[in-house]
Amino acid sequence: QVQLVESGGGSVQAGGSLRLSCSASGYTYSTNYMGWFRQAPGKEREGVATIYRSGTTFYADSVKGRFTISQDNPKNTVYLQMNSLKPEDTAIYYCAATAGYPLRPLAHNSYPYWGQGTQVTVSS
Numbered sequence: 001q002v003q004l005v006e007s008g009g010g011s012v013q014a015g016g017s018l019r020l021s022c023s024a025s026g027y028t029y030s031t032n033y034m035g036w037f038r039q040a041p042g043k044e045r046e047g048v049a050t051i052y053r054s055g056t057t058f059y060a061d062s063v064k065g066r067f068t069i070s071q072d073n074p075k076n077t078v079y080l081q082m083n084s085l086k087p088e089d090t091a092i093y094y095c096a097a098t099a100g101y102p103l104r105p106l107a108h109n110s111y112p113y114w115g116q117g118t119q120v121t122v123s124s
Contacts, residue, residue, distance in 0.1 A: 002026045002113040004095045009118030012085055016122070020080040022095030022115060030099040034078045036069065037108050038091035038120075047106025048093070049080060058105045063089075085122045092117040 008020040024031060035050025035058075049069035050058045057069055068081040078095065095115040102110030 002028060002031060002097050002099075004097060004113055004115035006093065006095045006115040006118040009093060009120045011121040011123065014086055014122055014124050016085050017081070017083045018085065018120060019082070020093055020095075020118060020120075022078045022080075024076040024078075024097060027099075028076045031076075031097045031113075032099055032101060033105055033111070034071065034095065034097045035105065035111070036078075036080045036093055037096055037111075038089075038093045039117075040088075040091040043091075045094070045108045047108060050105040051078060052105070060106060082120070085120075087122050087124045089120060090122050091120060093120050094118075 003025045005023050032053055033050055036048040037045050038048050039045040048060050051069045051071050066084045071078045094117045096111035097113040098111045
């Protein structure tokens with residue numbers, strides 16, 4: 001089992017920045033992919049950014065150039081730096097992890113381990 005705890009959410013005006021953190025504990029040695037997903041009210045959960053243990057990253061088109069995912073392997077922590085935030089980025093952001101090798105790294109159903117989520121609100 002892998003336990004994930006997110007932090008860093010909050011409220012910001014459009015154009016602002018936030019940094020999310022996700023700390024993993026438990027059987028972290030088995031984790032291959034970690035990532036960030038988000039779910040806005042009335043919408044399906046969508047992949048935002050994921051990272052393989054080697055450092056290879058994947059981004060949703062909607063956040064490319066604005067968001068950056070990174071990892072600190074010794075600390076078992078993944079970060080999401082979010083810049084140039086837009087109102088449409090408002091959602092609950094979830095950290096997720098998998099020991100597998102998903103064919104689609106941004107597909108949420110490829111990840112069995114989830115954090116509790118952190119709210120990000122961007123006002124116009």
